[in-house]
Amino acid sequence: MNSLLSIASIGAIPIAKWVNAFFTWLTGFAGFFNAITIFLNAVMNGIQWVFDIIPIWLFIAIILLGTWFLFRKTKHWGFMLFELLGFLLIWNQGYWRDMTQTLDLVLTTCLLIVIIGVPLGTWMAKSKIVETIVSPIMSFLQTMPAFVYLIPAVALFGIGQVPGVFASVIFSIPPIVNMTNLGIRQVPSEYLEVSESFGCTAWQKLFKVQFPLAKPTVMSGINQGIMLALSMVVIASMIGTLGLGEAVYFAVGRNDVGTGFAAGIAIVILAIVLDKISKGLGGANKTDAGSNE
Amino acid sequence: MTQNNSEKIKVNHITKIFGPHVKKAQELLSKGEDKAQILDETGSTVGVDNATFSIKNNEIFVIMGLSGSGKSTMLRMFNRLIDPTSGAIYLDGKDIMKFDKKQLLDLRRKKMSMVFQGLGLLPNRTILENAAFGLEVQDVKKEERDKKAHESLEMVGLHGYDDSYPGELSGGMQQRVGLARAIINDPDILLMDEAFSALDPLNRREMQNELLELQRKLHKTIIFISHDLNEALRVGDRIMMMHDGDVIQVDTPEDLLDHPKNEYVKKFIENVDRSKILTAYNVMVKPNTVNIDKDGPKLALRRMKEDQISSIFVVDSDNHFVGIVDADDANEMIDKNEKDLHTALKTDVPTTAPNTPIGDLFNAISKSPIPYAVVDDEKHLQGIILRSAVLDAMATKGADD
Structure with missing residues (x-):
């Protein structure tokens, strides 16, 4: 009892104050964050411009064709039918542009987490020290409630698409970092010995042996990252990020169950399509053929 | 078979100690202390103890021993996958311990190739791509390396599997790919680490014949690791017996059988079926x-x-x-x-x-x-x-x- 009392008596540790001080300090680098904002805005506008310029029927056709090509060995006709009906439904409900905005957010996030996450995970795999430092940080990022990321996102990037991407990246980067690390570490040592015995340099070993063999694991990290990014779209709409999340958020505000559901279904359709396609890219196709002993 | 009896590789007082406190273990070893005792005192294992021998040009040199005898460690020191604690290895008169990074890569790319027991065929590559690996590492153009890989596969008697994946081939076929991959850059020396041990007896016999056949055509210096005496006697021009990190005897198969140097070798050769070793x-x-x-x-x-x-x-x-x-x-x-x-x-x-x-x-x-x-x-x-x-x-x- 005594010790409990004494803990209370020293007063609260000023965590909030410290974090605030840190972010106030960070906002001092306004130029830096502005540059990032401008750059990311340009990227996202570029992607959105492409989505807007393509006629809807052509967009659906491209997705279907891509799916057919990706799964040409396993022939997922049912899934392609689902894609067709799903996208037609989104179109029919008038959520097409919202859907493309959400897709824009997810793709940009995906791009960033791959660009940042894969090298970081590789570095972790190569260095015990980096792993010791980064691994707990990733666990921390993943368990922190996603809402919390909105606050610094607004503080650093204002409101709009870019803070949404920032929050999504923070929230969805851990799996890809961890899976890259795991994937590379899991490559059996005999393959490393083989590559060394044939005179591979460290880079050749990485690109010719370790990455290709770690690819399925890394891709499942990317798949998880995409799913997490999608789960951020509704949350990110609270800070002015456009897309399907915004529609859901408005429906919540107006207590409109029907609209909320309709937009929610559009998110589900997009999620299923992205999940399946990103898994397909991960070589689910190839292992089907490869395990044919 | 041996046409040129000149010395290809000379191994000079090579010692390899694994673990912590290598220096101390080395001192104890030089004082003649027992290996088990050194492990007790320092936590270090003596992998190879003061090995000195030489390998002739174009011979099949078999390093024989049970697991833990240091034979695999010894093999990996030839291309420096493992660096020895002390001693020197001369290849064509040059000390490979003194090689810099570039020379070492060159050695591994052009002079020596290794065939592994576990094969180590990359599962995500086709047979052709696997066989071409050694050339790909040297940035040889795809067209040329594919052509050579194809020839190399033909040479080991593997036809029509170029576009298959390793998982689709039997163990014996995979071993042929491992062999094709090793000979593609035309190395002087082949290092074979229990290359056929994972195969069933029939396939093993066939691969041994394949190796002898290949050797008649290619005249490499082959260093072959085995724990199977029958295999050693079959393929070896000379055999080196290792036990517990020590080199016990280096001899031709005949002399090994007729004049075993100590009780250990004697015990080892006791069970050999002589009809398989005695030739016409x-x-x-x-x-x-x-x-x-x-x-x-x-x-x-x-x-x-x-x-x-x-x-x-x-x-x-x-x-x-x-x-x-x-x-x-x-x-x-x-x-x-x-x-x-x-x-x-x-x-x-x-x-x-x-x-x-x-x-x-x-x-x-x-x-x-x-x-x-x-x-x-x-x-x-x-x-x-x-x-x-x-x-x-x-x-x-x-x-x-």
């Missing part, structure tokens, strides 16, 4: 012959009488084996006053190669009424095998055990 060459005897180009029936008869045999082996002036002549036929010729031995020549004589194992010949020889002729690739008569000689050889060798 070991049991053949030099026959008395006649030269068909100049000798006549009278001389033939005379020699038969000398040796108390009923037929004689006939060769030409270049010692090419041509057949035999019977005493009866020779007598008939003398009666008819004929001089040319060709008229009485019998050519349907069973022949065999010098390296045929006796085990394979045993049945045939015991049934054959005339001795077997041992001839080499150029049909030179090397000797003959008498029925009694085979039985004798196997009986006396067996009695040694």
Whole structure:
């Protein structure tokens, strides 16, 4: 009892104050964050411009064709039918542009987490020290409630698409970092010995042996990252990020169950399509053929 | 098989110690302390202890030993996958321990290739891509390396699997790919780490033959690791026995069997099936012959009488084996006053190669009424095998055990 009392008596540790001080300090680098904002805005506008310029029927056709090509060995006709009906439904409900905005957010996030996450995970795999430092940080990022990321996102990037991407990246980067690390570490040592015995340099070993063999694991990290990014779209709409999340958020505000559901279904359709396609890219196709002993 | 007996690799006082406190372990080792004791005191394991030997050009040099004998460690020091604690390895007179990074890469890319027990075929690459790996690492153009990989696969007898994946091939076929991958950059030296140990006996025998066949064509220096004495005796020109990190004996298969250096080697060779090791060459005897180009029936008869045999082996002036002549036929010729031995020549004589194992010949020889002729690739008569000689050889060798 005594010790409990004494803990209370020293007063609260000023965590909030410290974090605030840190972010106030960070906002001092306004130029830096502005540059990032401008750059990311340009990227996202570029992607959105492409989505807007393509006629809807052509967009659906491209997705279907891509799916057919990706799964040409396993022939997922049912899934392609689902894609067709799903996208037609989104179109029919008038959520097409919202859907493309959400897709824009997810793709940009995906791009960033791959660009940042894969090298970081590789570095972790190569260095015990980096792993010791980064691994707990990733666990921390993943368990922190996603809402919390909105606050610094607004503080650093204002409101709009870019803070949404920032929050999504923070929230969805851990799996890809961890899976890259795991994937590379899991490559059996005999393959490393083989590559060394044939005179591979460290880079050749990485690109010719370790990455290709770690690819399925890394891709499942990317798949998880995409799913997490999608789960951020509704949350990110609270800070002015456009897309399907915004529609859901408005429906919540107006207590409109029907609209909320309709937009929610559009998110589900997009999620299923992205999940399946990103898994397909991960070589689910190839292992089907490869395990044919 | 060994044409050039010059020294290819010289290993000089190589020691490898694994674990912490390497320096201290080294000191204790030089004081002659027991390896188990060193492990107790320092936590370090002595992998190889002061190994000194040399490997000749174009020979198959087998390093024999049970697991933990240090043979795999020794092999990995040739291409420095493992760096020795002390000592030097000279390749063509150059100390590879002094090689810088670039020289070392060059050594691994062009001079030495390794075949692994676990194969290590990359599962995400086709057979062709796997075989071409050594060239890809050297940035050889795709077209050229694919062509060479194809040739290399053909050479090891693997046709039509270029576009398959390793998982689709049997163990023996995969081992051929491993071999093709190793010979593609035409290295001087092949390092083979228990390359055939994972195969079933039939496949293993086939791959051993394949290796010997390949060696006849390519004349590499092959360092072959094995724990199987029969395999070592079959493929090895010389065998090095290792035990507990020590080199115990380096000898030809014959000498190893006839003069084991200590109890350990003796125990090791006790269980060997001798019929598999003794070849035709070991049991053949030099026959008395006649030269068909100049000798006549009278001389033939005379020699038969000398040796108390009923037929004689006939060769030409270049010692090419041509057949035999019977005493009866020779007598008939003398009666008819004929001089040319060709008229009485019998050519349907069973022949065999010098390296045929006796085990394979045993049945045939015991049934054959005339001795077997041992001839080499150029049909030179090397000797003959008498029925009694085979039985004798196997009986006396067996009695040694």
